[in-house]
Amino acid sequence: MAEEHFEAEYLIETPLDPAKVAEIMAGEQSSGTFIRVAGETDDLRARARAEVIAVDSLEERPEPTLPSAWLQRRGIAGPFKRARIRIRFPIANIGVNLSALASTVAGNLYDLGEVTGLRLQTITLPSSYRRRYRMPKQGIAGTRALMKAGEGPLLGSIIKPNVGMSSAETAAQVVILCQAGIDFIKDDEISANPDHAPLRERIPAVMAEIKRAEDRSGRRVMMAFNITDDTDAMRRHADLVAREGGTCVMANLNWCGFSAVETLRRSTDLALHGHRNGFGALSRCEVLGIGFGAYQVLWRLAGVDHMHVHGLDGKFAQDNQEVIDSTALCLTPLDDQSDDRVLPAFSSGQWAGTVPATRQAAGGDDFLFMAGGGIAGHPGGAAAGVESIRAAFEATRTGQTLKDAAKSSQPLRQALEFFGSKAA
Structure with missing residues (x-):
């Protein structure tokens, strides 16, 4: 070419x-x-x-x-x-x-x-x-550095319930997730700047708890605040996140548009978490729309650091091979002279049982594994939900089956019994 x-x-x-x-x-x-x-x-x-x-x-x-x-x-x-x-x-x-x-x-x-x-x-x-377009400001290496997570898979969760909680209630959820040992938390895609938890209140309330957790653990959990809005509001809220010590913001790419995301990228060094909700409208017909191969190129040129790829054996329509192929695309440089890879973010119905296939699909540990209900809905609570997923990752690393690993991990055993019956 x-x-x-x-x-x-x-x-x-x-x-x-x-x-x-x-x-x-x-x-x-x-x-x-x-x-x-x-x-x-x-x-x-x-x-x-x-x-x-x-x-x-x-x-x-x-x-x-x-x-x-x-x-x-x-x-x-x-x-x-x-x-x-x-x-x-x-x-x-x-x-x-x-x-x-x-x-x-x-x-x-x-x-x-x-x-x-x-x-x-x-x-x-x-x-x-x-190289004439925007590069990721953080990418995979920068995201790991901000989390102080030098190796291993990155584990995240989503604020649940999706909407309806006040800023104080959201902050309380963040406390629980930080105590559970999470690496990453994000707002749900439909919770941006609601009347009951406006960003001007929610950002300081959440960041205060994240900084308290950092005082105890030495690590600052990355929180992706959903700042999806018009361009001026997105820049204003990204500035507030930075002032409060945050490290990440999230944008609903399809609804913000290229210009807004490019402007946001130029104006902040925060990690930019790209959520692709609505992509199904572009991709689900086999002979209409746009495939992820082209889609991810366009948004990477806008400078995003993370890209959603959905999840394996998840709740959405995409088959596993599409998720696997999408992951490989995110982890393939567009520029052969620099590391412009973006962090693939797995979500949608994820829990400990989907870990083995996910790790195999990623071909390593450079991915973000996000479980909302798989953590918050664990019968032992959020901490047990996180532990069940950590145990599943350790099992895949050492070559154990989840069934064998569950013999020495009650949280994993509970997850297999509870979520496994629902998945079946």
Whole structure:
């Protein structure tokens, strides 16, 4: 791949010749439109037009996945051919502009009448272009340093109940989790700045307890405050977190947008925990939307430090292989000259029983394992919930089965009995 280009891969479905549709896609997202116009010289096309570099035919379907009035008006029927398309785009068309980059690789492509399905799968950038965008401020190494957690998996939890507690009640939950030996706590994605626990009160109340816990343990638990809001409010609340001694903030990426997250990244050195809630709307259809391969590239260019990948054997729709592949992507550098990896964050229905598969999927200990109900809902209490997960991690490290490890760990035994019956 030349330094002056980047590439995107798509899955398309169409009743037309996929190679012809690929050329339409390349023209639509670069210098062309549906007809050649004055000013579109050969020289301009040579500089600015995207180029189709691969068309790989896949299976055919008798029926379309999505309707197209454009095809219906022309009486064009199936079969509907699927194909993998790879297009090379000139970097000069975009410069350093994340919103324009996203508009180029996606944008109007989803509305093309020629397709009955289109999904952006991957984006591949030359390292020199990647370095022109934001890097993580903390990443994996910085997150570990802030937690004083030099090795081993990182264990986190989520404030539960999700919403409804006052600032003081939230702080009391934090006390329990800190005493239980947690590394990381985060707000739920739907609890940002509610009337019953506004951030101006909740941040100081929670940080006071985290600092008290640090006085006892020597370690400052990382708390990801959900500051999702308009850009000005996010910056204001990140500043408050920093003043109170916090180390992390969280943003609901899909609802804040690239510009807000980029602005936040420029304005703070805090670890930025990227929550992907809403990603299912973009990804669950096999031939529509955007795959995690492309999605994580765009948000890493915005400078996030952590990325959610969901969880193995969890409560959401993604199969385990998708979670495993997403984890590997987060742990793969986009830049071959620096460590721009981001910390994959596992969540959704996680508990001690999902630990072995998670550790195997991560291929090491560089991940954040978050359990909300798996800790708070443990029959022995939060401390026992944390201990059950720690015991499960130790079992995987030493090659024991969880069943064997539970013989010497009551919290793990309770977890297997309680959560195991519900998982079954």
